Amino acid sequence: MNLLDQLETSYNRQVQKRIFAQLDRIDAARDLYLGEKYRHRILFRENTKDLFVELKREKALLKGYRQDFRDELRKLRRDYLNKVFELKENRDFGLKENKQYVKLIMAKIDANYRKAKAGIREAAKLREFEEKFREYRAQELGRRREEQKQKKEKILSEYCRQFQELTDSYEKKRNALLERHRETPKKVFRKEKMELIRTLEAKIDAERKQMREAEARDAEKVEKLRRDYFAVKKEAQAEIRSIKQEAKEKVSRMSPEEREVYQELQKYIREDFRLRRLKRFDSAETKIFRRLNPAYLYVTPAFLSAMLFTLFPFIFMIVGSFFRINFTNLRRSKFVGLDNFINIFTKDTEFQKALGNTAIYALITIVLLTVVTVAMAAWLAKNTRIHNLTQTMVFTPHIASLVSISILWIAMLHPTGIVNKFLALFGIQGPAWLLQENTSLFSVSLVTVWKDIGYYVLIIISGLQGIPAYVYEAALLDKASKSTTFFKITLPLLAPTMSFVFLTKFINSFKVFAPIEIMTNGGPMGSSMVLSYWIYKVGRIGFNYGTAMAGAIVLTLMICICTLLKNLYFDRVVDKVVKY
Amino acid sequence: MDFAKIFDVEREEEHSYSPVIRELTPRQERRLKVMKRVKYVLKILNYLAMIAVGLTFVYPFIWMFLMSVRSYEEAVLFSPGLWVNDWHWENYVEAWNRAKFSTYLGNSITYAVLVLSLQYFFIVPAAYAFARMEFKGNKFLFYLKQLGMMLPGEATLIPVYFFYSKMGLVDTWTGLILPSLFSMFGIYLFMNNFKTIPQEIIESAVLDRAKNRTIMLKIMVPMIFPIFITHFLLTFISNWNSYYWVLVMTNSEKLKTLPVAVRGLLKADGVLPPWHLVMAGNMMQLAPILLMYIFGNQQMKRAMIGGRKIEFAGGKKGSLLKRGVKALVRKLNKSNVDYAIKER
Numbered sequence: 054m055n056l057l058d059q060l061e062t063s064y065n066r067q068v069q070k071r072i073f074a075q076l077d078r079i080d081a082a083r084d085l086y087l088g089e090k091y092r093h094r095i096l097f098r099e100n101t102k103d104l105f106v107e108l109k110r111e112k113a114l115l116k117g118y119r120q121d122f123r124d125e126l127r128k129l130r131r132d133y134l135n136k137v138f139e140l141k142e143n144r145d146f147g148l149k150e151n152k153q154y155v156k157l158i159m160a161k162i163d164a165n166y167r168k169a170k171a172g173i174r175e176a177a178k179l180r181e182f183e184e185k186f187r188e189y190r191a192q193e194l195g196r197r198r199e200e201q202k203q204k205k206e207k208i209l210s211e212y213c214r215q216f217q218e219l220t221d222s223y224e225k226k227r228n229a230l231l232e233r234h235r236e237t238p239k240k241v242f243r244k245e246k247m248e249l250i251r252t253l254e255a256k257i258d259a260e261r262k263q264m265r266e267a268e269a270r271d272a273e274k275v276e277k278l279r280r281d282y283f284a285v286k287k288e289a290q291a292e293i294r295s296i297k298q299e300a301k302e303k304v305s306r307m308s309p310e311e312r313e314v315y316q317e318l319q320k321y322i323r324e325d326f327r328l329r330r331l332k333r334f335d336s337a338e339t340k341i342f343r344r345l346n347p348a349y350l351y352v353t354p355a356f357l358s359a360m361l362f363t364l365f366p367f368i369f370m371i372v373g374s375f376f377r378i379n380f381t382n383l384r385r386s387k388f389v390g391l392d393n394f395i396n397i398f399t400k401d402t403e404f405q406k407a408l409g410n411t412a413i414y415a416l417i418t419i420v421l422l423t424v425v426t427v428a429m430a431a432w433l434a435k436n437t438r439i440h441n442l443t444q445t446m447v448f449t450p451h452i453a454s455l456v457s458i459s460i461l462w463i464a465m466l467h468p469t470g471i472v473n474k475f476l477a478l479f480g481i482q483g484p485a486w487l488l489q490e491n492t493s494l495f496s497v498s499l500v501t502v503w504k505d506i507g508y509y510v511l512i513i514i515s516g517l518q519g520i521p522a523y524v525y526e527a528a529l530l531d532k533a534s535k536s537t538t539f540f541k542i543t544l545p546l547l548a549p550t551m552s553f554v555f556l557t558k559f560i561n562s563f564k565v566f567a568p569i570e571i572m573t574n575g576g577p578m579g580s581s582m583v584l585s586y587w588i589y590k591v592g593r594i595g596f597n598y599g600t601a602m603a604g605a606i607v608l609t610l611m612i613c614i615c616t617l618l619k620n621l622y623f624d625r626v627v628d629k630v631v632k633y
Numbered sequence: 634m635d636f637a638k639i640f641d642v643e644r645e646e647e648h649s650y651s652p653v654i655r656e657l658t659p660r661q662e663r664r665l666k667v668m669k670r671v672k673y674v675l676k677i678l679n680y681l682a683m684i685a686v687g688l689t690f691v692y693p694f695i696w697m698f699l700m701s702v703r704s705y706e707e708a709v710l711f712s713p714g715l716w717v718n719d720w721h722w723e724n725y726v727e728a729w730n731r732a733k734f735s736t737y738l739g740n741s742i743t744y745a746v747l748v749l750s751l752q753y754f755f756i757v758p759a760a761y762a763f764a765r766m767e768f769k770g771n772k773f774l775f776y777l778k779q780l781g782m783m784l785p786g787e788a789t790l791i792p793v794y795f796f797y798s799k800m801g802l803v804d805t806w807t808g809l810i811l812p813s814l815f816s817m818f819g820i821y822l823f824m825n826n827f828k829t830i831p832q833e834i835i836e837s838a839v840l841d842r843a844k845n846r847t848i849m850l851k852i853m854v855p856m857i858f859p860i861f862i863t864h865f866l867l868t869f870i871s872n873w874n875s876y877y878w879v880l881v882m883t884n885s886e887k888l889k890t891l892p893v894a895v896r897g898l899l900k901a902d903g904v905l906p907p908w909h910l911v912m913a914g915n916m917m918q919l920a921p922i923l924l925m926y927i928f929g930n931q932q933m934k935r936a937m938i939g940g941r942k943i944e945f946a947g948g949k950k951g952s953l954l955k956r957g958v959k960a961l962v963r964k965l966n967k968s969n970v971d972y973a974i975k976e977r
Contacts, residue, residue, distance in 0.1 A: 454874030
């Protein structure tokens with residue numbers, strides 16, 4: 054027997070049909086109630102649809118007054134600037150070529166002279182040849198120089214003429230455009246549009262008022278329907294429960310074979326119910342998301358976290374730095390103006406040291422890291438098993454935490470530790486590293502550099518592998534030496550990646566905390582005090598919140614300025630790359 | 634003598650890059666052989682130097698392990714050798730007991746598990762929205778998140794601590810894991826990878842009336858599945874190693890994690906720290922990550938440099954893990970295709 058037929062005639066289907074009937078009853082009552090409730094509102098929306106569209110258009114027009122004109126002007130200017138840029142490029146190229154022209158000729162003459170000289174054996178002839186040659190050379194060079202000068206003047210005058218032409222045409226076009234658009238005055242335009250918008254809004258308001266009145270008139274009817282709906286719902290639900298109970302009892306009275314069949318079929322029935330629920334859920338979802346962009350749902354957590362961890366703290370920090378803050382009761386905090394800043398910059402020697410140390414630390418770290426990393430990357434950039442093994446070994450410290458590395462290096466940099474013992478092999482009396490004022494900051498930066506080398510080596514190697522092979526092939530054809538290839542090809546091609554990576558690292562090293570906290574605690578006599586540790590010490594341990602926040606603002610400013618400069622620089626670089 | 638003809642500077646010189654074939658003299662041949670040998674020796678020396686440099690980065694870890702099994706008297710000598718007189722394995726037990734490692738290890742694991750399991754619910758939708766959807770305030774929010782990346786946690790410590798104490802989040806798991814759940818790093822990573830998926834696939838899905846939810850979960854996420862492994866690894870490591878946030882946002886011992894515990898071991902006993910115990914604790918804290926690195930260093934390296942393209946020797950064949958992931962992705966894609974065919 055067909056499964057579908059079996060399902061259709063089975064007891065399960067009967068039960069399901071009865072339940073569906075009850076559910077449909079609920080739906081019908083609900084539709085009736087909701088339809089009555091929102092009838093006027095739907096009517097209102099239909100009536101005012103056109104009005105709303107018009108209003109939206111008018112508002113957009115009001116906002117974008119003379120938008121096309123502005124666009125045109127901007128386009129004109131952009132075109133002009135592009136052309137000027139092109140002209141300058143041409144001029145520079147011409148001048149450069151012209152400059153090299155004489156050098157090239159001279160080189161050729163000298164080469165040919167050497168060749169010709171080798172062919173002459175007799176001394177008298179040679180002397181004669183040389184005399185004549187000198188004469189010829191001076192004459193030729195003078196001629197060429199004259200030519201070069203003339204050509205330079207020609208290029209410059211040509212450039213001036215073209216530039217003048219371009220500027221004139223641009224100004225002419227611009228003036229014509231301005232003249233054309235001076236005719237529609239802004240005030241009149243605005244006034245007209247505002248009036249139109251006001252009338253439209255008044256119309257919509259009137260419609261809305263009408264709708265409200267109608268709704269108020271029908272309120273009683275709606276209330277009655279609502280009560281009906283709930284009554285029906287309650288009743289139907291009770292009915293469903295009783296049906297289910299009945300079915301349960303009947304199943305318990307069934308024979309085992311019948312029960313097996315029942316349970317087999319019940320799977321399909323359950324699937325049916327699930328599909329019905331899914332359908333309703335989908336329709337509800339589409340209804341909601343037709344109004345609301347689901348993107349808002351997706352980014353809400355990110356938004357809240359941005360508020361809690363970025364925006365509010367930022368504002369709080371700026372405001373709080375002008376107060377002597379009482380954390381338990383904010384009302385009692387006192388406004389002290391710029392006192393916090395003045396204090397830290399004039400009286401607090403520890404802060405001043407921290408400020409200087411932060412900059413010094415970042416500089417030391419970045420210089421050491423750049424030099425060592427680039428050298429090592431150039432050394433290790435091959436793809437063999439030994440190179441790979443070395444890369445792996447060099448990378449090891451990067452995965453360990455700063456805490457373990459710091460603890461490890463406290464032991465290694467101990468006055469009688471490994472490093473000093475190693476130096477003693479060469480007869481050098483090592484310093485006390487972390488315990489000595491003049492070396493403590495350097496030691497900390499050495500440790501962080503040691504940790505980071507592997508990571509940056511790998512990054513630079515990946516940049517090296519990104520340089521196309523044909524560049525090197527071309528260099529090989531021109532018989533360039535290895536060092537020339539490295540300095541003239543590899544480094545310039547690598548420069549954008551490298552500078553981005555290392556500038557980011559530079560900015561990040563303003564935030565150094567863990568190594569300082571563990572290894573030196575601000576160091577002997579504050580010689581390794583840095584800003585982030587100072588903030589922690591003053592604010593979190595010493596409870597001087599206002600002072601700490603002033604320091605935090607200084608740190609933030611340092612970081613922000615560096616980041617902005619970096620972004621500006623890279624925007625320019627990217628622009629250049631795009632233009633060429 | 635016609636100089637203008639000899640020094641004919643206008644003439645273009647001929648360049649020929651074709652190889653010149655000539656016979657070598659016996660002397661030249663001998664010289665070539667010697668050069669070859671010298672080069673071979675230099676190559677070996679280069680390799681030796683490489684391994685020596687590599688060892689300077691690995692040696693401290695080995696030394697740390699040996700320090701951890703020495704007795705106290707032997708440890709404070711800081712002997713650089715790799716020789717141990719008696720193996721004191723009981724150092725580990727003592728360090729474990731003294732620093733209450735059982736609690737801290739539990740805390741570390743809880744912290745990692747909570748963050749790793751919860752973060753994708755927030756990061757993936759946000760990344761998808763930033764990469765593929767249009768909504769008002771898109772740019773503003775993105776810049777705000779970028780500002781959050783720029784603003785150091787070290788600077789905003791005090792205001793955030795203030796908000797936390799007012800909201801009662803200090804010394805709670807919620808407060809501890811909250812910033813890692815919405816990390817901008819993860820959003821960036823996923824966003825960049827969502828952007829690499831061609832627009833045509835999404836358009837065809839939209840034509841079939843797929844919802845955003847379906848596109849994201851059924852199409853995009855399986856396509857960038859390997860990124861999940863990378864991100865998982867990275868977040869695990871950064872979580873396991875995180876120090877500052879835990880130190881700052883907890884007051885009691887209840888929530889502190891392993892790095893803080895190891896530091897406590899270092900600074901507990903007055904002037905002289907018990908170096909053998911400190912190293913034992915440090916070793917225990919490092920062990921999981923170090924083991925992971927020993928067994929999967931190629932994958933770890935690849936993951937840590939963040940999806941940059943790099944080729945390692947012997948990495949072309951692909952490790953077991955990578956092959957497994959590839960097979961999984963293939964299977965997922967295949968099942969999707971089958972499903973689509975059945976639908977039609």
